[in-house]
Amino acid sequence: MFHQVKELVLKDIRLNGRERNALYSMLLYVLSTSYVAYLSFEGVIDKNSWVALFWIIVLFAAMNACLQSFKKELNEQGLFFYTLANPRAIILAKTVFNSGLLIFLTLASYLVYSLFLGNPITANISFILCIILGSSALASVLTLISAIASKTTNNAGLMAVLSMPLLFPLLLNLIQTSQICLSQNNLFIAGNQLLFLALLNIASVLLSYLLFPYLWRD
Numbered sequence: 055m056f057h058q059v060k061e062l063v064l065k066d067i068r069l070n071g072r073e074r075n076a077l078y079s080m081l082l083y084v085l086s087t088s089y090v091a092y093l094s095f096e097g098v099i100d101k102n103s104w105v106a107l108f109w110i111i112v113l114f115a116a117m118n119a120c121l122q123s124f125k126k127e128l129n130e131q132g133l134f135f136y137t138l139a140n141p142r143a144i145i146l147a148k149t150v151f152n153s154g155l156l157i158f159l160t161l162a163s164y165l166v167y168s169l170f171l172g173n174p175i176t177a178n179i180s181f182i183l184c185i186i187l188g189s190s191a192l193a194s195v196l197t198l199i200s201a202i203a204s205k206t207t208n209n210a211g212l213m214a215v216l217s218m219p220l221l222f223p224l225l226l227n228l229i230q231t232s233q234i235c236l237s238q239n240n241l242f243i244a245g246n247q248l249l250f251l252a253l254l255n256i257a258s259v260l261l262s263y264l265l266f267p268y269l270w271r272d
Contacts, residue, residue, distance in 0.1 A: 055140060059143045062139060062144060063150050063151050066151040080119055083115060084162055084163045085166055088111070101233075104172075105233055106229060108167055116160075117213065117217065119156055120156075123148050124148070144270070146263065148197050152197050153193040156189040157189040159189075161182075180234070180248070184228065184232060187248060187251035188224070188227075191255045192221070192224065194258035196217060199217050201262075201266060202216065205269070224251075227254075228251075231251070
């Protein structure tokens, strides 16, 4: 299982290395939205608006990043992967790859966003942990939703409909954790919020691990 997961992750890395347009477009999205926010607020924004706008940018970047996760595995090359790999290895590999990609995009968003609109965060270590755990939680949830949506013809629309109710509690926690990081430079104070994010990661991965084989056999 571990060997299959590693090979599938490396396969996704190689494929995305050859097709860099998607990554460049997501980075361009981050840059352009941050610049538009800078123009809209004229470089001056209150702390709560800074947090809310940052996670809105991350949310749509995450949805774009995970949208086409199973374009080949469940459609064009489905039979090939069906005979080649364990379905649980496939969903774990996609989750790992999307988590790494989204962590990279969120950290890039944080740097670019801070460049244009400043950085009011006081507890930088807690906020970085929030970014890592929050990005991986977003990736875990969106990867499973992407697998479900890929079975339909309108996968983008279905993914948006399915993801919003599931992501609202996560986004609320991310915003609350970020607001703590604005005023409290203490890792212990944000500990409960970060623990919730870690548990949500575990729960979403386990849910994907248990449910994906049934979707795979459909």
